[in-house]
Amino acid sequence: MRALVITGPHRAEVQDVAPPTAAPGEVVVDVKRAGICGTDIELFTGEMAYYHSGHTTFPVRIGHEWMGVVSRIGDGVDASWLGARVTGDTMLGCGECRRCRSGLQHVCETRGELGIRDGRPGALAEQVAVPVTSLHRLPDTVDDAMSAMVEPGGNAYRSVEAANLRPGDRCLVLGPGTIGLLCGLFARAAGAEVHLLGRSERSLAFARTIGFDNVWTEETLPDLPWDAVIEASNAQHLPAKALELVEPGRRVVYVGLAGSASLIDTRELALKDVTAVGVLSASPGLAGTINAYAAGGVDPRPLIAATVSLEELPRILAEGRPDTAGPGPKFHVAIGR
Structure with a gap:
């Protein structure tokens, strides 16, 4: 499958990589849309603090603001997830420590961070694998553009x-x-x-x-x-x-x-x-955000300056905002066909 890979500071390319598998308790999602944020830019430039702490090393596959459709499920996952429109949490706790057991998995000491820390390739790819426990279903009233704005x-x-x-x-x-x-x-x-x-x-x-x-x-x-x-x-x-x-x-x-x-x-x-x-992360606020978008109280779509292809992204990361972009601060990448 196609995926964006940051190979070193200020170097990124779209590569053909092995598609993910659905491990027990996990699903594979066909990514439809993903966003780019300041953390992604820091991962591209090499300025992200996690490089210095050792939590992240090159090469990196970024993407933690995303939505898509579940296409495969692993053992132990309910079949009702197949075909569901979903987004998911970035912070993936171990599930066993004191913090995770008390509902604070987003500050788990050994947490994974999708598309940010090593071990969890991100969603700027045709597919991404995530734990089913991290998923949130998306109502039809929250379209793909809004759905990829749930994490921010x-x-x-x-x-x-x-x-x-x-x-x-x-x-x-x-x-x-x-x-x-x-x-x-x-x-x-x-x-x-x-x-x-x-x-x-x-x-x-x-x-x-x-x-x-x-x-x-x-x-x-x-x-x-x-x-x-x-x-x-x-x-x-x-x-x-x-x-x-x-x-x-x-x-x-x-x-x-x-x-x-x-x-x-x-x-x-x-x-x-x-x-x-x-406030560290969106984790405890994802459900509330989806509900607010669905009810029409907040519409994040005017913030999207442009929606580009995966192939265009390395140039945009290297050169910055294209002249054709609108005035908003957010860039989206359309991935699914």
Whole structure:
């Protein structure tokens, strides 16, 4: 089958590789659509921290935002999964440790990460093998484009859930990339007044086109009380800024990751009686995201700038956004025939 393979820093190609098999408890999915995110870019450039920790080595087969149709099942898997439209969790816990047994498999010490850590080839391929326990069925009301946005949506869903917003609250989202914009969409669906803070005029202009009127830079941000601040950027200084801006007694949510350590003053955290929440993964938010998409409360499709073929992807990874792409931050790859 065809699969994207990153062979070294800044080197990727589509190769013919052996198709996966359905091991006991697993299924093989015919991938129809997959997304590209910032983690995938870091895996391509060699900047991903997992290379330094030894969790990931070249060659790498990426792809953790995906949807498809189950085509084969392994021993012990119910036959009702055959033909099902599905997406799946990225974080694959061992299933036996204390964290997994308490429902925290996404922070399992020995977890696999589909398309990110060694051992689990990703979904930028014609087929992918995954444990049946990681699957989520997709209703017909959630089309293929929306379905491949469930994983990033789950991160945003959890972030907004952690912000504990009430209707009429004022929420500030730092970083209008894919996750930040999705946070804005979920916060707006929760009845909050949403503001976005960004840096590039292109990203801020795009945010306006999808209905966000309150978009600012650090220089233009108004002096307002912020009931929740969601930090979704990769800027080293903004985690501290989020804590500075949030109202006492309210919540700051950290879902963005900078390339180097960010510092906050825990004295300010304590003296303001602020609750700070970190969000690692979409795992506990996947079902809620699917339901929100199905109900029509959140539509992630305007964020998709282009849908390209698997063969086009190595050039796009190397050269960046093509001139023909739309203004959104997300790229999708159509794989299934």
